[in-house]
Amino acid sequence: QTQLQQSGPGLVKPSQTLSLTCAISGDSVSSNSVAWNWIRQSPSRGLEWLGRTYYLSKWNYDYATSVKSRITINSDTSRNQFSLQLNSVTPDDTAVYYCARWAHQDRHFDLWGRGTLVTVSS
Amino acid sequence: DIVMTQSPLSLPVTPGEPASISCRSSQSLLYSNGQNYLNWYLQKPGQSPRLLIYLGSNRASGVPDRFSGSGSGTDFTLKISRVEAEDVGFYYCMQALQTPLTFGQGTRLEIK
Numbered sequence: 001q002t003q004l005q006q007s008g009p010g011l012v013k014p015s016q017t018l019s020l021t022c023a024i025s026g027d028s029v030s031s032n033s034v035a036w037n038w039i040r041q042s043p044s045r046g047l048e049w050l051g052r053t054y055y056l057s058k059w060n061y062d063y064a065t066s067v068k069s070r071i072t073i074n075s076d077t078s079r080n081q082f083s084l085q086l087n088s089v090t091p092d093d094t095a096v097y098y099c100a101r102w103a104h105q106d107r108h109f110d111l112w113g114r115g116t117l118v119t120v121s122s
Numbered sequence: 123d124i125v126m127t128q129s130p131l132s133l134p135v136t137p138g139e140p141a142s143i144s145c146r147s148s149q150s151l152l153y154s155n156g157q158n159y160l161n162w163y164l165q166k167p168g169q170s171p172r173l174l175i176y177l178g179s180n181r182a183s184g185v186p187d188r189f190s191g192s193g194s195g196t197d198f199t200l201k202i203s204r205v206e207a208e209d210v211g212f213y214y215c216m217q218a219l220q221t222p223l224t225f226g227q228g229t230r231l232e233i234k
Contacts, residue, residue: 047171047214047225064222065123098170106177107218108161112170 002026004099004113012093012120018086022099022113029075029082030055035102037109038073038084042095052102053082089120124148124217128226136234141202143229145215150195151178159218162191162200165228166211175200176218207233 008020022036029036035054041047051063053073063071072085086093097118101111125148135141151159158178163171173182175191178198188203202209212228 046227047216049221049223049225052221062221066222106180107159108173108176108182109163109171109216110173110182112172115170 002101002111004101004111006097006099006113006116008116008118010117010119012089012118013122014090014120015088018084018089018093018097018118018120020084020097020099020116020118021081022083023079023081025080027101029080030077032056033104035104036073036075036082037100037102039098039100039109040093040095041098041115044092045095048095050084050086054102054104091120094118094120123222124151124219124224126215126217126224126226128213128215128229131227131229133229133231134234135202135205135231137207138204141205141209141231143200143213143215143231145193145198145200145226147196147198147217151198151217151219152195153219158194158198160191160193160198161216161218162189163214163216164209164211165214169211171214174213202231205231205233 003025005023012018035052037052038050051073070087075082096115098115099113100109103110127146129144160178162175165171179191190201192199214228215226
């Protein structure tokens with residue numbers, strides 16, 4: 001059974017970097033049939049897609065315009081996981097962050113992590 | 123970016139009665155291959171979203187057949203033929219045509 005296990009701090013200070021990891025079991029981060037995504041949810045923004053990484057002959061990255069200057073998504077093949085880094089956070093980045101798997105063929109999220117509440121506060 | 127607009131935002135329903143949620147996109151989600159890149163998700167209280175419908179009208183694995191999706195282009199509908207108590211939660215449409223992937227605001231279904 002494929003699962004996504006999220007980890008990372010639940011509290012980040014303003015101006016610092018938010019870092020989360022999503023460990024994959026039952027699938028491969030290098031699979032060429034899926035993409036690995038980060039999505040967040042807050043009362044003010046609703047569900048907001050942040051970005052993704054996927055391997056098709058090479059590693060590819062897509063980011064939402066709203067966070068493009070601050071976001072990095074990396075993949076770690078040795079640990080079979082991917083990560084999110086969001087720099088220079090503000091209280092507006094407070095949200096539940098989800099990792100999710102995207103199926104390329106039918107274009108949908110078919111597997112989600114359980115979510116991590118990240119609060120940005122001093 | 124493609125803007126997704128759902129209505130209604132709140133939907134009280136009596137068990138056993140039907141329910142319908144509308145989703146409109148700011149541009150057509152109909153691709154040249156004839157597929158509509160529109161998904162529906164249900165987020166139950168305290169849970170992550172779960173896929174209900176993909177490509178506009180295809181039920182995901184394990185989804186009861188009382189759920190159905192229809193529509194094309196910019197107008198889509200999710201229908202529940204007979205609402206059950208376990209159907210409470212927030213329903214979201216999402217366009218899968220292009221990045222950035224975008225979601226509707228959500229529709230809260232509650233039991234009367």
